[in-house]
Amino acid sequence: MINKNSPVGVFDSGIGGLTVAREIMRQIPNEKIIYFGDTARVPYGGKSRETITRYSRQIVRFLQAREVKVIVVACNTASAYALDEIEKETDIPMIGVVKPGARVAAATTVNGKVGVIGTEGTIGSSIYSRYIKKINPQVTVTGKACPLFTPLVEEGLWEDPVTDEIAKRYLAELLDIGIDTLILGCTHYPLIRSTVGRIMGEGVSLVNPAYETARELRRLLEEKSLLNDEEARLGDNRYRFYVSDAADKFKRFANSIIKYGILSAEIINIEEY
Ligand code: DGL
Secondary structure (H helix, E strand, O other), X not given: OOOOOOOEEEEEOOOOOHHHHHHHHHHOOOOOEEEEEOOOOOOOOOOOHHHHHHHHHHHHHHHHHOOOOEEEEOOHHHHHHOHHHHHOOOOOOEEOOHXXXXXXXXXXXXXXXXXXXXXXXHHHHOHHHHHHHHXXXXXXXXXXXXXXXXXXXXXXXXXXXXXHHHHHHHHHHHHHHOOOEEEEOOOOHHHHHHHHHHHHOOOOEEEOHHHHHHHHHHHHHHHOOOOOXXXXXXXOOOEEEEEOOOHHHHHHHHHHHOOOOOOOEEEOOHHHO
């Protein structure tokens, strides 16, 4: 039976969504989390809307089978392509990362020039631009797809001359335009935040939608009287991780991103869902 002490489901194509899970752990530490990383099918960024929607639907079914009370789509590409469709198919409340990120960016920019970096799917969908313009039509939003960032992050090259060089090429256009706010529109990118920040310089505010997503999750749980009221106890195994492949590699990464001690990452066959 789903109740306020049921877990929160969080999913991404791989390790990127851990940046969102980490923020949920910080802001609402009482919540239990079931995380799914689709490590067999990452990256999502260059795949079609149909494929991403099919993958997301399978993951939602898996999380439903684990009796989660709410689902956080901790992947910009899935939020851009699949969220509208899959949230109609279930009663479980869902939130994505795009709306919260768009809200912060609209509130942060002073010169009205916002940049967004993300996967080809997220940038091609223009979803950030649409949400930001709904809030403030005067803001111009320039998107730049950075398809090589996801594999660089998944390979652990977070601080590396190769990542630096590629980031310089991707970001040159946004520097020329003179944006003052840059949305890290892919959940993998906060892991190379320092590289991006160094290249963009101090005058550019970096927006990580993860922080605002965790705040929105808290608001949603409060509104639905679903906040977990059990006290978190030391040694509790509140967080469970599932992947579709390469559990050991995922565990290593997860341990370097989340400092709460990952006990296990279990492989499941997501195609069965
Ligand atoms: N982390 C995902 C996102 O936020 C996608 C990375 C990928 O799988 O291409 O878009």
